[in-house]
Amino acid sequence: NAGVTQTPKFQVLKTGQSMTLQCAQDMNHNSMYWYRQDPGMGLRLIYYSASEGTTDKGEVPNGYNVSRLNKREFSLRLESAAPSQTSVYFCASSNVRPNEQYFGPGTRLTVT
Amino acid sequence: GDSVTQMEGPVTLSEEAFLTINCTYTATGYPSLFWYVQYPGEGLQLLLKATKADDKGSNKGFEATYRKETTSFHLEKGSVQVSDSAVYFCALRAYSGAGSYQLTFGKGTKLSVIP
Numbered sequence: 547n548a549g550v551t552q553t554p555k556f557q558v559l560k561t562g563q564s565m566t567l568q569c570a571q572d573m574n575h576n577s578m579y580w581y582r583q584d585p586g587m588g589l590r591l592i593y594y595s596a597s598e599g600t601t602d603k604g605e606v607p608n609g610y611n612v613s614r615l616n617k618r619e620f621s622l623r624l625e626s627a628a629p630s631q632t633s634v635y636f637c638a639s640s641n642v643r644p645n646e647q648y649f650g651p652g653t654r655l656t657v658t
Numbered sequence: 659g660d661s662v663t664q665m666e667g668p669v670t671l672s673e674e675a676f677l678t679i680n681c682t683y684t685a686t687g688y689p690s691l692f693w694y695v696q697y698p699g700e701g702l703q704l705l706l707k708a709t710k711a712d713d714k715g716s717n718k719g720f721e722a723t724y725r726k727e728t729t730s731f732h733l734e735k736g737s738v739q740v741s742d743s744a745v746y747f748c749a750l751r752a753y754s755g756a757g758s759y760q761l762t763f764g765k766g767t768k769l770s771v772i773p
Contacts, residue, residue, distance in 0.1 A: 550701075577758050588662075588747060588763040589702070596758030604760070636701055645751065645759050649694075649701035 548572055550650035552637050558656045559627045567622040567653050569637030577640045578620035579604075579647065580612060582633040589636065595620055627657045660685040664748045664764035671738055671771050679733040679767045681722075681748035689750040691715075691724050691731040692761070696745045705733075705746070738771045745769070 553568045571578065576597045581589040581604075591604030595614040609631060611623045620639075624631060634654050638647040664681040671677060683691065690709045694702040706715035711726035720735045731748060748764040 579761075586765055588765040589761075590763075591760060594754075594758060594760065596755075602754075602758075638702075640759070645690075646704055646707070647761060649703070651699075651701045 550637055550639055550648055552635075552650040552653050554653060555651070556654050558658065559624075560658055561628060563627050564623070564625050565627065565655075566624075567635055567637075567655075568619070569621065569650060570619045571637075571639040571648070572618065573639060573641075573648065574617070575639035575641045575648075576617070577642075578614065579638040579640075580610075580620070580622045581636045581638065582606065583636060583652075584633050592622065592635075627655075629657045631655065632657045660689070660750060660752055660762045662748050662750055662762055662764040664746075664767055666765070666767065667745075668768040668770060671769070673740055673771055673773050674737045675771075677733070677735040677738045677742075677769070679746055679748075679769070681731045681733065681764060683729050683731065683748075683750050685729075685750055685752060685762075687752065688726075689752045691722070692749045692751065693720070693722055693731070693733050694747040694749060694763075696747065696766070698744070702747065738769070740771045740773055743769055743771045 550571045579594040580592040593612040637650040640647040692707045693705040695705045706717040708715040708724035714723045745766045754760040
């Protein structure tokens, strides 16, 4: 039981490049989330998916797109990376009850 | 909107010292409250939670009591260890519709415990 897994662990992009961050969970959870963590800012929600087939914007969605590929997988795409998107990205998942979020190990992204 | 304010760090303590990390919140309704811990290079782990007023969450020697009258959820531990060195996040959970809940996090407090 791996929990929440994320790939890659580290990535360096040049401004304007695109990439997709992958997230998968094996806990049969309905809801999945993408956060970014910046120094002194805590975690901020980018997008979430309450259930398979639905996605909604969080606090900071600009510059990102998401796809809930199936119940297990939830990907985050940067179409044209900007230096302001340098951050650590965390994926999380939860079920309706008891609705505790479980986090992946994170992806550290640097955009130069 | 909902918000969480926690004391700024970093906090440096000697081993076996008493720890308090303050957390207050603003929310409509009756949110659930959480403390998460992040060890270096890792993701967040749930440390403890409380779902209603006067509930006390506890785990690994840490405690926090949900105080509705002061809108607070302060984290305490009687005797910290070097292994408690980490970043601690206070969070509230509120219903966001369509069967989903969202977490709102504080900015985190870094704790360093020295031998």
